Amino acid sequence: MTFRATCRASAAVIALCAGGPLAAQGTVDVAIIGDPDTFDPMLSTKDVVSIVTQHVVETLYTFDEGWxxxxxxxxxxxxxxxxxxxxxxxxxxxxxxxxxxxxxxxxxxxxxxxxxxxxxxxxxxxxxxxxxxxxxxxxxxxxxxxxxxxxxxxxxxxxxxxxxxxxxIIAPEIDQVVGTGPYRLQAHEPDQYVQLVRFEDYAKPGTEAGERNQTPDEIRFVPVPDTNTRIEGLLSGQFDYADSLSTEAYDRIAASDVAEPVLLEAFGWPVFAVNHKKGLMTDPNIRRAVQAALPYDDMLFAAFGDEKFFQTDGALYPEGWAWHSDAGTELYNLNDPEKAAEYLEQAGYDGQPLRILTSRQYEFHYQMAEVARMALEMAGFSVQLDVVDWATLAQNRDNPDLWDIHITHSPFLPEPALTSSLFSTAREGWDDPAKNEILDRFTAETDPEARQAIYAELQQRVFEDVGMIKIGNFNALQGKARGLEGVHPSPWPAFWNAHRAE
The missing domain is CATH 3.40.190.10 (Periplasmic binding protein-like II)
Incomplete structure (x- = not known):
C-alpha cells in the first residue's frame, strides 16, 4: 500500500515530521476530538480512548459487524x-x-x-x-x-x-499499558499526536472477530478539538479520516474531490446525564421540571440543522431494535414551561442556579445546551452554563459537587446493560429502589422475549423518575479520504485494515 508522505502544514504535523522515522510512508492520519487522557481503557468510558486503545489492547470477546x-x-x-x-x-x-x-x-x-x-x-x-x-x-x-x-x-x-x-503490570493504576493488539504505542506527544506502530509478533484471532491485517505501518491520531478545523483538515487532505464532524458540513464534504462523508444513521442518542448524588437534581420535582421544560425539537434542530440527521424520538431504542418500546414516552417532549413551573413550585425552588456542564469539542452538545438554557429560564430556572474542554468535562463529571447536568451521548448499544447510567454504581448515582429491582430482574433473565418486556418496564421508570434525559436520535457524521478502504463505519472506527484503493 502507498499512503502519501506526511509533512504537511500544521503545527502537529510539523512536530511529527521533525522526528525522521515519523515521516515514513504507510501511515494513516486520523483527526479525533481530543487527546486521550489514558491508554488504559478499563478506566474510561470515553469514545476518544476506545478509538485509540482498541488497536493496542484486546478483550476475551468482541462484537462482529452485526453486534x-x-x-x-x-x-x-x-x-x-x-x-x-x-x-x-x-x-x-x-x-x-x-x-x-x-x-x-x-x-x-x-x-x-x-x-x-x-x-x-x-x-x-x-x-x-x-x-x-x-x-x-x-x-x-x-x-x-x-x-x-x-x-x-x-x-x-x-x-x-x-x-x-x-x-x-497489574496495579490500581498502570503507568505503561502493555497489550496484545495489532499495534503498540510508540509515542505520545500530548495535544499533538499519538503514534501507534505495527506489532510484528501479533497473533491474529479467528475470522469471527474480523480481519485484523495490520495494513498500515503506523496509525497516528491527532487531537483536533475544533470541529471546523477537523473538517478543513479532511478537505485539504491533511487527514485520512476525521471523527465527529458537524452535520452542516455534509454537503461540502460530499462535493469534495478529496474526501467523502461517512454517515452513521440512527447512530445514537444525546443525553442530559442527571446528578442523583448531590445538588438540585436530587429533588424528583426539579428533575420533572427539567424534563417538562425542554423543547427537544428545537434542541435537535439547533444541534443538527436538518431532519435527515435527527429524529425526535423518546424511546431509548429506535424502531427496528429488539429493545424498542413506547413505554413512558407520553412524558417525552412535553415542551411545557407552565407544567415545569408547577413542578418548581412543588419543589420550593429558590432560584439556585442549575449547573449544566458541556463542551464545544462536540459542538452539538453546546448547541443543545444553549437552547435548553433559554427554555429552562422561561420555565423559571436560573441556569449556569459551564463550557469547558472535553478533558476537563470528563474530569469534572466525576465530582458530583461540580454539576447538576452534564451533556453526553451514546451510540445505540446491542445490550442495554452496557448503558452504565442505569446502574447506581455509575457516576450519576441513580439509586432508585424501583429501578434497581427492575434492573436486577432484567440482568438475571435469560429469555430474550422476557427481557424485552422487562426492559419496557425499565424505560417506563427512566421517564417516571427522570433517571436520565434522552433528547432524541441522531445520525453521526465522520469523513474519510476518497479511495480509503478497509474502515468499517462505526462509533469506534478501527484502522488496522485501512488502505488506499489501487
Missing amino acids: AVVPLLAADMPAISEDGTTYTIPLREGVGFHDGSTMDSADVVASLERWKDVASRGIAIADNIVRIEATGPHEVAITLDEPYAPLLSLLAFSNSAAAIYPEE
Whole structure:
C-alpha cells in the first residue's frame, strides 16, 4: 500500500515530521476530538480512548459487524453451566504481549480481578461475581451468584473494557499499558499526536472477530478539538479520516474531490446525564421540571440543522431494535414551561442556579445546551452554563459537587446493560429502589422475549423518575479520504485494515 508522505502544514504535523522515522510512508492520519487522557481503557468510558486503545489492547470477546459476541482472546464461546452461573472460557494459546511475554490464564484472572475493582462496568457487576479462577494454563472460569445475561457483552465492550494485561503490570493504576493488539504505542506527544506502530509478533484471532491485517505501518491520531478545523483538515487532505464532524458540513464534504462523508444513521442518542448524588437534581420535582421544560425539537434542530440527521424520538431504542418500546414516552417532549413551573413550585425552588456542564469539542452538545438554557429560564430556572474542554468535562463529571447536568451521548448499544447510567454504581448515582429491582430482574433473565418486556418496564421508570434525559436520535457524521478502504463505519472506527484503493 502507498499512503502519501506526511509533512504537511500544521503545527502537529510539523512536530511529527521533525522526528525522521515519523515521516515514513504507510501511515494513516486520523483527526479525533481530543487527546486521550489514558491508554488504559478499563478506566474510561470515553469514545476518544476506545478509538485509540482498541488497536493496542484486546478483550476475551468482541462484537462482529452485526453486534454478535464472538471470541477474540478467547479460543471459543464459553461453556455455561446448566444453572447459568459458571462460564468456562478457553483461551487462545501462543498469544504474545507487546513486552515479549505470552498470555496465559494467570494474566486473564489478574486482569479480570482488576476490571471488577476499577472499571465502572466491572464494578457494576462485582457483587454478582463469586470468583474468577484459572482452571488450567489456558482456561478460566467465572462463577456468578445468579445468572447474569449481559456478562459476555460486558466482556466484549471496548470502553470500561475488560482488557487483558500481563499479570506483572497489574496495579490500581498502570503507568505503561502493555497489550496484545495489532499495534503498540510508540509515542505520545500530548495535544499533538499519538503514534501507534505495527506489532510484528501479533497473533491474529479467528475470522469471527474480523480481519485484523495490520495494513498500515503506523496509525497516528491527532487531537483536533475544533470541529471546523477537523473538517478543513479532511478537505485539504491533511487527514485520512476525521471523527465527529458537524452535520452542516455534509454537503461540502460530499462535493469534495478529496474526501467523502461517512454517515452513521440512527447512530445514537444525546443525553442530559442527571446528578442523583448531590445538588438540585436530587429533588424528583426539579428533575420533572427539567424534563417538562425542554423543547427537544428545537434542541435537535439547533444541534443538527436538518431532519435527515435527527429524529425526535423518546424511546431509548429506535424502531427496528429488539429493545424498542413506547413505554413512558407520553412524558417525552412535553415542551411545557407552565407544567415545569408547577413542578418548581412543588419543589420550593429558590432560584439556585442549575449547573449544566458541556463542551464545544462536540459542538452539538453546546448547541443543545444553549437552547435548553433559554427554555429552562422561561420555565423559571436560573441556569449556569459551564463550557469547558472535553478533558476537563470528563474530569469534572466525576465530582458530583461540580454539576447538576452534564451533556453526553451514546451510540445505540446491542445490550442495554452496557448503558452504565442505569446502574447506581455509575457516576450519576441513580439509586432508585424501583429501578434497581427492575434492573436486577432484567440482568438475571435469560429469555430474550422476557427481557424485552422487562426492559419496557425499565424505560417506563427512566421517564417516571427522570433517571436520565434522552433528547432524541441522531445520525453521526465522520469523513474519510476518497479511495480509503478497509474502515468499517462505526462509533469506534478501527484502522488496522485501512488502505488506499489501487
